[in-house]
Amino acid sequence: MNKYSKQTRFLLAVDCIIFGFDGESLKLLLIKRGFNPEKDKWSLMGGFVQDSESLDQAANRILKQLTGLEGVYLEQMYSFGETTRDPIERTISVSYFALIDIHKYEQQISSEFHAEWVPLERIPKLIFDHQDMVEMARGRIKYKAALHPILFELLPSRFTLPQLQNLYESVFNTSIDKRNFSKRVLATGLLIKLTDKDKAGSKRGAYYYQLDKDKYYANFQAFVNIIPNPDSLQN
Amino acid sequence: MNKYSKQTRFLLAVDCIIFGFDGESLKLLLIKRGFNPEKDKWSLMGGFVQDSESLDQAANRILKQLTGLEGVYLEQMYSFGETTRDPIERTISVSYFALIDIHKYEQQISSEFHAEWVPLERIPKLIFDHQDMVEMARGRIKYKAALHPILFELLPSRFTLPQLQNLYESVFNTSIDKRNFSKRVLATGLLIKLTDKDKAGSKRGAYYYQLDKDKYYANFQAFVNIIPNPDSLQN
DNA sequence: ACAAAAGTGTTTCGAATACACCCATGT
DNA sequence: ACATGGGTGTATTCGAAACACTTTTGT
Numbered sequence A, B: 001m002n003k004y005s006k007q008t009r010f011l012l013a014v015d016c017i018i019f020g021f022d023g024e025s026l027k028l029l030l031i032k033r034g035f036n037p038e039k040d041k042w043s044l045m046g047g048f049v050q051d052s053e054s055l056d057q058a059a060n061r062i063l064k065q066l067t068g069l070e071g072v073y074l075e076q077m078y079s080f081g082e083t084t085r086d087p088i089e090r091t092i093s094v095s096y097f098a099l100i101d102i103h104k105y106e107q108q109i110s111s112e113f114h115a116e117w118v119p120l121e122r123i124p125k126l127i128f129d130h131q132d133m134v135e136m137a138r139g140r141i142k143y144k145a146a147l148h149p150i151l152f153e154l155l156p157s158r159f160t161l162p163q164l165q166n167l168y169e170s171v172f173n174t175s176i177d178k179r180n181f182s183k184r185v186l187a188t189g190l191l192i193k194l195t196d197k198d199k200a201g202s203k204r205g206a207y208y209y210q211l212d213k214d215k216y217y218a219n220f221q222a223f224v225n226i227i228p229n230p231d232s233l234q235n
Numbered sequence C: 001a002c003a004a005a006a007g008t009g010t011t012t013c014g015a016a017t018a019c020a021c022c023c024a025t026g027t
Numbered sequence D: 001a002c003a004t005g006g007g008t009g010t011a012t013t014c015g016a017a018a019c020a021c022t023t024t025t026g027t
Helices: A055-067 A130-147 A148-156 A159-174 A178-187 A214-219 B055-067 B128-149 B150-154 B161-172 B176-187 B213-219
Strands: A008-019 A027-034 A045-048 A075-078 A091-099 A115-119 A191-198 A206-211 B009-021 B026-032 B045-048 B073-080 B091-099 B115-119 B191-198 B208-212
Touching: A008 A055, A008 A130, A008 A148, A027 A045, A027 A055, A045 A055, A055 A075, A055 A091, A075 A130, A075 B073, A075 B091, A091 A130, A091 A148, A091 B091, A130 A148, A130 A159, A148 A159, A148 A206, A159 A178, A159 A206, B009 B055, B009 B128, B026 B045, B026 B055, B026 B161, B045 B055, B055 B073, B055 B091, B073 B128, B091 B128, B091 B150, B128 B150, B128 B161, B150 B161, B161 B176, B161 B208
Parallel strands: A008 A091, B009 B091
Antiparallel strands: A008 A027, A008 A045, A008 B009, A027 A115, A075 A091, A191 A206, B009 B026, B009 B045, B026 B115, B073 B091, B191 B208
16 A cells, blocks of 8 residues: 555755865865767766665765775755656765764775865866865855864864864864964863874974863864854855 | 656645744644544644745745634744655654734634644644654744744733743743833833723733834844843854 | 833943064074 | 973953842832
8 A cells, every 4th residue: 555656756866065175175076987978078966766775875875986995074964855766766965074083085996986085165067066065065064163162073083273273274264363263272171182293294393182072072062163263154 | 758757756834933932831732633644633733835835835834734824924034954854754844933822812613633732741742753843943932032022913902011021031041120121121122001091910000002113024034132141142 | 199111320340452562493 | 502392470450240229100
């Protein structure tokens, strides 16, 4: 007995907006499609939802397919359902955004996706409505990062304050006084100062810090406003 | 030529979490299902997405079906896609939350939905995962209202400061000093003081205010934090 | 006259900001 | 010795919070 038999069924896709940070600038992981439609055009990584999996599972599967990574920060963003967004057949796309430590990214064996890290300032034209998704994701990461400590997900487990500040400055496209920055960020109580230094960036070296995971998970919901004058935030 | 022919298609629903405020408490508009499955159980208002409409259009249609209202505040919230969330057939639900002026609500002719306004403290058991949707919506309205002036959508076009304060106190389940409240809320510059008073609530009467629509739309994205200590916010 | 709700102002406190010098080290 | 980036403290400002009395009017 199928009570819903008169209803239309739809294709369902998941598309991932994958952020990474290389110490210089914020980047997205894009692929060059190796298949039709829109072969050889740039696109977000995505795939169809399978019969047996939830949306979250689909997103995790697709992320792993491309990056080899599991257990990364992944959050559902928005569902796109314009009737003509996919010219071949109507498809609803549930978009997810992911934050990964760019250094953990492993080129997958097949490299069948021709993935590339592209700085946000140089995103090429993308297929379908993927541009809109990227726009929304840029707004969302700013919005959320202004209030919650999510940007740590983009850094390796040990990082320095100058690195962290660079990251915030990239995301918000602003510059921050380093004295005030360190005060605010240390005042969260989320950071543990380590005893050794990163000598890569300077002669003197900068102390490594790591996240206090317990406090991180406990305080994640709390407002942690690190950005001065967080005005022009989207959404 | 259908390149996607091997993929599974899914039922797609839209479910609406509809908030209203009657001056006393925050309420949800729920329906008692008049059809199977789960006939006579409480549920959110929802419906299947049609072939010809976008997700937003579907949500607006469903909202209008129940309330008779158009042009109300309606925002996509989250998509629920657990494989077994609907026992009859797998259905993905895109949830929307709506804020409406409860006084504009018109019982629709058919009253085929047996709708009722239910205070948030007395939400009955709901079908499927609608409980989860309501929980998420409660978190979301707090979160967003702590930062943006969305609660005006719940009030009539003319309202008094005591009414507005009641609303904030209901949503955040707290009490606010009325002197500080009026300072903060007037400091936003979003309110226009009218010359006449609402004599219903008291002998002296309270001045009516209305939203400065232009400033409202212009400043919507800006942070407008009216709530003291907005800590325990979800999401 | 009094009860009930509306309206209003000042002081205090804490957080955010602006701002400048010394330190460590590789060259 | 010097150039480069790392690290730290204080004074000021501004906004948030605490707090109490007067006004109006229907009864």
